[in-house]
Amino acid sequence: MSQMVRIATRKSALALWQAEYVKAELEKHHPEIMVQLVPMSTQGDKILDTPLAKIGGKGLFVKELEMALLDGRADIAVHSMKDVPVAFPEGLVLQTICPREDPRDAFVSNHYASLAELPAGAVVGTSSLRRQCQLKARRPDLVIKDLRGNVNTRLAKLDQGDFDAIILAAAGLIRLGFQPRIAGWLAPEQSLPANGQGAVGIECRADDPRIQQLLAALHDADTADRVLAERAMNRRLQGGCQVPIGAYAELDGDTLWLRGLVGSLDGGQILQAEAKAPRQQAEALGVQVAEALLAEGAAALLAAAYQER
Numbered sequence: 001m002s003q004m005v006r007i008a009t010r011k012s013a014l015a016l017w018q019a020e021y022v023k024a025e026l027e028k029h030h031p032e033i034m035v036q037l038v039p040m041s042t043q044g045d046k047i048l049d050t051p052l053a054k055i056g057g058k059g060l061f062v063k064e065l066e067m068a069l070l071d072g073r074a075d076i077a078v079h080s081m082k083d084v085p086v087a088f089p090e091g092l093v094l095q096t097i098c099p100r101e102d103p104r105d106a107f108v109s110n111h112y113a114s115l116a117e118l119p120a121g122a123v124v125g126t127s128s129l130r131r132q133c134q135l136k137a138r139r140p141d142l143v144i145k146d147l148r149g150n151v152n153t154r155l156a157k158l159d160q161g162d163f164d165a166i167i168l169a170a171a172g173l174i175r176l177g178f179q180p181r182i183a184g185w186l187a188p189e190q191s192l193p194a195n196g197q198g199a200v201g202i203e204c205r206a207d208d209p210r211i212q213q214l215l216a217a218l219h220d221a222d223t224a225d226r227v228l229a230e231r232a233m234n235r236r237l238q239g240g241c242q243v244p245i246g247a248y249a250e251l252d253g254d255t256l257w258l259r260g261l262v263g264s265l266d267g268g269q270i271l272q273a274e275a276k277a278p279r280q281q282a283e284a285l286g287v288q289v290a291e292a293l294l295a296e297g298a299a300a301l302l303a304a305a306y307q308e309r
């Protein structure tokens with residue numbers, strides 16, 4: 001009997017792409033095993049009419065998958081690291097992070113080539129408070145409208161003419177074959193990405209060494225150290241839910257460079273901090289940048305963002 005690995009996944013096109021990617025990688029590294037997808041609906045997928053930040057944020061997309069792991073209905077869950085809360089439930093671990101796709105935000109429009117070309121009053125769609133505050137800071141004249149749904153739905157809403165442009169993660173577009181729709185990339189200086197953006201992580205049971213051994217071959221240490229620093233920053237800021245926080249780390253040799261940002265929803269205030277450290281000190285670096293942001297007044301901005309929601 002060959003070994004079986006069952007992957008709990010959401011049913012969105014992007015989630016299925018990521019689960020299929022992990023399945024293919026597992027089969028490539030371990031030709032003897034069998035891998036099966038276990039698709040499921042999550043609360044986050046079912047509630048589509050309310051802005052995400054109002055209904056509890058990211059955790060909504062992962063809870064059902066985690067229940068399936070704890071119940072033994074599946075062995076691993078594949079997540080966009082961006083959507084994974086900074087802490088894990090008792091009994092589950094996330095030790096495997098796959099190589100990162102393009103972490104930048106992308107500008108998508110049928111009529112305009114860049115943010116700079118948008119006329120005053122243009123309507124831009126995004127559901128992310130992080131993107132919203134950075135857009136508003138640069139272009140206070142733009143009208144930002146909430147844009148929910150999976151990548152395909154968001155593109156369809158743009159094509160219906162509901163928006164002049166939308167901002168999406170480049171990674172999701174590229175994975176689903178929509179790279180040709182990207183009119184321009186937003187540099188980290190323009191739109192600092194969210195912690196974990198573009199990275200796929202694999203969660204499993206803490207007491208399952210068989211699965212952990214199989215997963216080891218899929219791990220990318222460079223991506224993992226970058227995401228570790230980014231998530232440590234968010235954790236120190238207690239930015240578990242949808243909040244106007246950007247965190248982005250790059251590696252130069254063995255040196256990590258972490259940039260962090262906290263904004264007010266109207267973009268009127270943007271706090272920024274950055275630092276470098278050896279990659280072995282990724283978590284301490286995250287805490288250091290978070291504390292620099294707190295020293296600039298980040299706590300008050302985050303508290304105000306929670307209040308307004």
Ligand SMILES: NCc1[nH]cc(CCC(=O)O)c1CC(=O)O
Pocket residue numbers: 080081082083167168169170171172196197198199200
């Ligand atoms: N919040 C939804 C989500 N989660 C992961 C991605 C994109 C892929 C990634 O960042 O890995 C997206 C879509 C988006 O933000 O445009």
